[in-house]
Amino acid sequence: MLRTVIVEDEWLSLNMIKRYIEEHPKYELIGAYSDPFEALKDISRLQVDVLFTDIGMPGLNGLQLAERAKQDSMQIVFTTAHREYAADAFRVDAVDYLLKPVTRRSIDEIAAKLERIKRLLAIEASNFKAPVMNVQCFGSFQTTNKDGQIVKWPTKKTEEMFAYFIANEGQIVNKWIIADTLWPEMDGSRAVHNVYNTIYRLKKTFEEFSLPLSIKTMNEGYVLEAEGAIVVDLYDFQELSGQKDLTAGQLQLLQNLYSGYLFQDKDYPWCINLRENLEVAHLIKQQQVSFSAGTAGMT
Structure with missing residues (x-):
């Protein structure tokens, strides 16, 4: 998940963005501030993946906050009502900027980009050491762990479900869609029962081969998340x-x-x-x- 801090001096905007972040499965809210100075003091001790910050704030604006709080692994997303701030935003290596009013959709749309950059930053931080797992999708489908051991899937459907999650990177997939996709010949209840069993087998295989992966349950669906450097x-x-x-x-x-x-x-x-x-x-x-x-x- 993306460990997230929000800095916004307008209470209405702060509470709105806070609610969107808290309700989204890919973000973990670890701080919400209306005072940029308080945020700056705390950010230094927090492991922040993403900082959403307003630009136009009194005393310490968002650009200044980003420059002073920047960490190697922290991504900056500016929120602003003024499109003309875009050039300034990218001069401080911002990942993106969102125009106000920030919507639930804009928070959702940027999540995949933030996750992808987080993964790349994790690889760079490891000084290009060997990844902890490798997935080959083109040609022969094959997965290996950090020791180069080929993952042996307990059933063909377990392997297919893993391929399906890989193909739907970072997406929350409804259990009924999975059931209909992987077991189209079965009635709904039997197919969903197979989904539950296969999810269990996937998790057990991740543990057996020490794969840095987890499957999170989100409402009526599932999402595959990487917890380490994978290729x-x-x-x-x-x-x-x-x-x-x-x-x-x-x-x-x-x-x-x-x-x-x-x-x-x-x-x-x-x-x-x-x-x-x-x-x-x-x-x-x-x-x-x-x-x-x-x-x-x-x-």
Whole structure:
């Protein structure tokens, strides 16, 4: 979860953002302040993942607070009623800024981005030591732990459910949707019973192979959360393929990641659309690699 602090001198805005954060499953509220000086004093002793702070505050504005409170692992999200503050926000390495009034939707939409950056920061903080687990989704689907041991799943459906959570990174998936997706031939109650049993098997497998993963129950659904440095080729591919301007080296890395179709050795009907979209992205980037190589040959 994202350990979160809010700083907002307007009580109405503070309470509204506080409520959205408290009700969201991906955030853990560890501090809410109307006084930026009080926040600055406490932030130094807190392990903060995300700081949501207003910009226009008397005495110590949000930009000054961010500069003085910045920690290597802390992400800054500014909240402001003034769009013109955007350039200033990014000069202090802000992840993003939200225009007021801040909505529940905007808090939700930024969560996946914050989680992704947190994961990357965790990898950097480990000085590029070997990750504690590796998930290969392209070509042969395979998961290994920190010792390089291949994870043996107790059943095919346990492995498929894990693949399904990986493909739905950071999303809360309703138990009925899981039931209908993985056991479409069964009636609702029997299928949901299988969901409960398979979730249990997943958790036991995580423990058996010391995988830094947990499955959290959220209302009527579940979400898979990473609790350590993991490498997933699917996530790295999506991150790179979503960027417009890539270096020749990044383009080649993208091609190396794509070692075959998504879950190529598995017959998962639910991943067909995602598989096709990734194949299209791969072909587009492959053309860029060919063009880059051709251009380099002419120089």
